[in-house]
Amino acid sequence: MSFISVFDVLGPNMIGPSSSHTAGAAKIAYLAQKMITGPLIQVDFTLYGSFARTYRGHxxxxxLLGGIMGFTTDDMRIRNSFEIAETEGIAFTFLPDEEETDVHPNTVDIHMVNKAGQEMTVRGESLGGGKVRISRINKVQVDFTGEYSAVIVIQKDRPGVVAHITKALSDRNVNIAFMRLFREGKGNVAYTIVESDGHLPENIREELLKNEHVHDVMIVQP
Incomplete structure (x- = not known):
């Protein structure tokens, strides 16, 4: 169960007007762009629920566009994110989807394409008070908040991979706060998400990639 304090209700430092519709949206996109190597050339946002109905007014x-360019929730550049994105050569679209109802009321799918042609889709939910949840990466259901430093390992679902991940982190004195495995199915693509209390070491990505079943590693620092 997720609890929200009075400070969460008041909301974070942000460019308004809404902690759910602006701060939360910016944070989702900020986390999403951390998962793909830049620079981005195309971003498509599909909005659901109240996001779809009020995204212009709020x-x-x-x-979202500011977050995808790495702007934090209180960055004044968010107000001019359309113009900045055009200057940076980032093409973008917003598609409201009011037909899909089996989602959290404040949900967005972010489809990103970088200059190298890599594509990734991230689904995020704005929970209120500026808190968010990443609930899907590509076609795999996941669950993490971005409140902690996180390492996301894309791997083949094979024995020994998780042991390799935990050993690499332990060898570098990384304290694991949460660790979860998500997968498409037995033996298919899996995502191991490890959240840590402290800052993750810069060389951890290279160490994790030494396992033959690890396809990619993403480091998401708050």
């Missing part, structure tokens, strides 16, 4: 579109 500035959700500006916040």
């Amino acid at each position: 500035g959700t579109d500006r916040a």
Whole structure:
């Protein structure tokens, strides 16, 4: 169960007007862009629920675009994110989807394409008070908040991979706060998400990639 304090209700430092529709949206996009190597050339946002109905009036579109360029929730550049994105050569679209109802009311799918042609889709949910949850990476259901430093390992679902991940982290004195495995199915693509209390060492990605079944590693620092 997720609890929200009075400080969460008041919301974080942010460009308004809404902690759910602007700060939360910016944070989702900020986390999403951390998962793919830049620079981005195309970003498509599919909005659901109240995001789809009010994204223009609440500035959700500006916040999402600002977050995808690495702007934090209180960055004044969010107000001019459309113009900045055009200057940076980032093509973008916003597609409201009011037909899909089996989602959290404040949900967005972010499809990203980088200059190298790599594509990734991330689904995020804005939970209120600026808190968010990443619930899907590509076609795999996941669950993490971005409140902690996280390492996301894309791997083949094979014995020994998780042991390799934990050993690499332990050897570098990384304290594991949460660790979860998500997979498409037995023996298919899996995502191991490890969240840590402290800052992750810069060389951890290279160490994790030494296992033949590890396809990619993403480091997401708050």
